[in-house]
Amino acid sequence: MPKATYIETEGKVHELDLPLGATFMEGAVQNDVKGIVAECGGSCMCATCHIYVDDAFLELLPEMEEEEEEMLEGATAERTPNSRLGCQVRISKALDGIILRVPGEQ
Amino acid sequence: MKKRVVIIGAGHGGVQAASTLREDGFEGEIVLISDESDAPYQKPPLSKGYLQGKQTAQAILFRSANYYNDNEIDLQLGVRVNHIYTQENQIELSDGSKLDYDYLIVATGACNRKLLFHGKIAEKIYYLRNFTDAKVIEEKINPARHIVIIGGGFIGLELAALAIEKEKKVTVIETEDRLMKRVLPEALSKVFYDTHKAHGVEMLLGVSVVDVIDGKTIKLNDGKTLETDLVLAGIGVIVETELTENSDISFDDGIVVNGFQQSNIPNVYAIGDCANHYNPFAKKSLRLESVQNAVDQAKVAASHIMGKPIEYNTVPWFWTNQYHLKLQMAGISFGFEEAIIRQSPKPDRFSVYYFRKEKLIAVDSLNRPADHLNARKLLAAGISPTKQQVEDFDFKLNSLLID
Ligand SMILES: Cc1cc2nc3c(=O)[nH]c(=O)nc-3n(C[C@H](O)[C@H](O)[C@H](O)COP(=O)(O)OP(=O)(O)OC[C@H]3O[C@@H](n4cnc5c(N)ncnc54)[C@H](O)[C@@H]3O)c2cc1C
Ligand code: FES
Numbered sequence: 001m002p003k004a005t006y007i008e009t010e011g012k013v014h015e016l017d018l019p020l021g022a023t024f025m026e027g028a029v030q031n032d033v034k035g036i037v038a039e040c041g042g043s044c045m046c047a048t049c050h051i052y053v054d055d056a057f058l059e060l061l062p063e064m065e066e067e068e069e070e071m072l073e074g075a076t077a078e079r080t081p082n083s084r085l086g087c088q089v090r091i092s093k094a095l096d097g098i099i100l101r102v103p104g105e106q
Numbered sequence: 107m108k109k110r111v112v113i114i115g116a117g118h119g120g121v122q123a124a125s126t127l128r129e130d131g132f133e134g135e136i137v138l139i140s141d142e143s144d145a146p147y148q149k150p151p152l153s154k155g156y157l158q159g160k161q162t163a164q165a166i167l168f169r170s171a172n173y174y175n176d177n178e179i180d181l182q183l184g185v186r187v188n189h190i191y192t193q194e195n196q197i198e199l200s201d202g203s204k205l206d207y208d209y210l211i212v213a214t215g216a217c218n219r220k221l222l223f224h225g226k227i228a229e230k231i232y233y234l235r236n237f238t239d240a241k242v243i244e245e246k247i248n249p250a251r252h253i254v255i256i257g258g259g260f261i262g263l264e265l266a267a268l269a270i271e272k273e274k275k276v277t278v279i280e281t282e283d284r285l286m287k288r289v290l291p292e293a294l295s296k297v298f299y300d301t302h303k304a305h306g307v308e309m310l311l312g313v314s315v316v317d318v319i320d321g322k323t324i325k326l327n328d329g330k331t332l333e334t335d336l337v338l339a340g341i342g343v344i345v346e347t348e349l350t351e352n353s354d355i356s357f358d359d360g361i362v363v364n365g366f367q368q369s370n371i372p373n374v375y376a377i378g379d380c381a382n383h384y385n386p387f388a389k390k391s392l393r394l395e396s397v398q399n400a401v402d403q404a405k406v407a408a409s410h411i412m413g414k415p416i417e418y419n420t421v422p423w424f425w426t427n428q429y430h431l432k433l434q435m436a437g438i439s440f441g442f443e444e445a446i447i448r449q450s451p452k453p454d455r456f457s458v459y460y461f462r463k464e465k466l467i468a469v470d471s472l473n474r475p476a477d478h479l480n481a482r483k484l485l486a487a488g489i490s491p492t493k494q495q496v497e498d499f500d501f502k503l504n505s506l507l508i509d
Binding site: 022023026029030041045067071073075 | 151164165166172176397398401425427432434474475476478480
């Protein structure tokens with residue numbers, strides 16, 4: 001299983017093995033990573049699964065659909081070039097070792 | 107002495123209440139009781155990702171398996187609460203045992219209204235409310251070729267869309283003359299109607315079902331009869347009265363609560379679908395059936411127990427997914443005087459802004475997620491754009507939000 005490292009706002013680190021195909025949101029919620037709220041359960045409707053992807057992996061991610069783009073515009077925490085919605089990106093072999101940071105607010 | 111909070115129901119409200127209590131430093135006992143045997147999970151994906159086969163059962167759980175233990179939340183599955191004794195501060199469980207509480211949070215949700223013909227609940231009609239129902243429907247849908255769905259509301263239409271994706275022949279029967287009439291304006295009902303039609307759904311509007319025989323033969327009030335393989339229904343929900351009957355807890359369509367989610371019995375709270383509350387955005391008392399409402403009321407009840415009361419005052423919001431249509435609703439449009447459409451240059455992408463006395467009260471957004479998120483901020487801040495600003499697609503509505 002590919003690994004993903006989540007870093008919570010207060011610094012707590014979760015090094016997790018995620019099942020192939022799981023979204024970053026699911027990986028966070030099912031492992032009790034604090035700060036990923038995911039109110040809509042992965043429907044791209046709430047923007048409370050906002051996550052910052054480490055620079056090294058940004059290029060490897062699939063491109064954003066228009067709706068993810070728009071939802072991020074309205075996210076509570078600052079939107080940066082590293083911003084993605086956790087429910088719209090799935091873990092793959094290519095993303096093994098990815099580092100994800102949780103924003104301060106959702 | 108440590109205090110004990112007992113939460114009845116481990117759905118969206120119950121789980122959030124337990125989590126918020128712990129996050130806010132509650133040191134007493136938390137007992138979270140659910141009559142379902144499945145670990146707590148999210149409901150909206152049942153009629154979306156789960157039945158579409160895009161989300162697994164594991165993927166819709168609220169928390170990890172260890173979460174409840176790690177946070178000293180005593181999760182009791184497969185246990186039903188039968189009675190509340192408010193004088194004794196005690197509840198009675200389905201095995202006959204009793205449990206004391208210092209604070210009680212009722213988060214029991216709602217249950218499906220069933221179709222009655224000739225005074226009897228019709229058999230072999232399937233409804234969707236929980237994971238057990240979803241598994242049954244999953245099993246029934248697969249071999250069926252023709253599916254009839256009674257009720258053109260959110261859940262019925264989500265089921266219709268996913269049955270179409272599974273290449274079924276689908277018929278929707280709705281008593282009203284248009285879809286989702288209770289909550290949507292005509293322009294939006296029409297987009298959903300046209301989209302379902304374009305996908306091949308047979309729509310029967312303005313007709314009622316007068317009988318269903320053996321889950322196969324459906325008789326309509328216009329004299330017609332339909333034959334089908336499977337009948338599903340989504341005709342609204344009601345709050346069960348069983349739990350509060352014979353108690354002195356006030357009940358009127360739901361448990362009547364104040365702005366802190368307290369019932370007339372101060373240490374008994376109610377949250378979520380089962381709570382009849384005065385909603386400052388609707389400006390009336392009602393029950394709301396949404397994740398937002400359950401989650402935010404859970405936080406209100408928990409903070410009141412923690413002695414840091416905040417009054418319930420969050421913008422209501424809701425969503426539905428059908429095919430490529432994503433509808434997001436903010437605020438409550440009930441009682442609007444004017445509805446203004448903000449049309450994007452692309453089809454099927456617009457938002458409807460509802461005004462009452464020049465004040466913005468609600469916004470429904472179709473495939474316009476940015477409008478939706480802005481609307482929630484505008485409504486929360488009580489800022490109303492002018493109608494001209496709404497109509498002018500080049501005007502940035504978020505420029506009205508001053509941080
Ligand atoms: C198929 C479906 C799709 C939905 N889609 C959306 C959507 O897209 N967006 C949205 O915002 N909302 C949606 N909803 C509504 C949303 O799920 C509910 O509003 C929300 O779950 C309410 O939370 P709650 O905590 O009040 O109740 P629930 O989440 O329903 O939880 C109540 C729990 O209490 C248990 N219980 C009841 N009585 C007892 C008892 N006596 N003893 C022990 N346990 C008991 C029940 O079995 C249940 O597990 C949907 C609902 C369904 C069914
Ligand atoms: S979980 Fe709601 S947008 Fe990702």
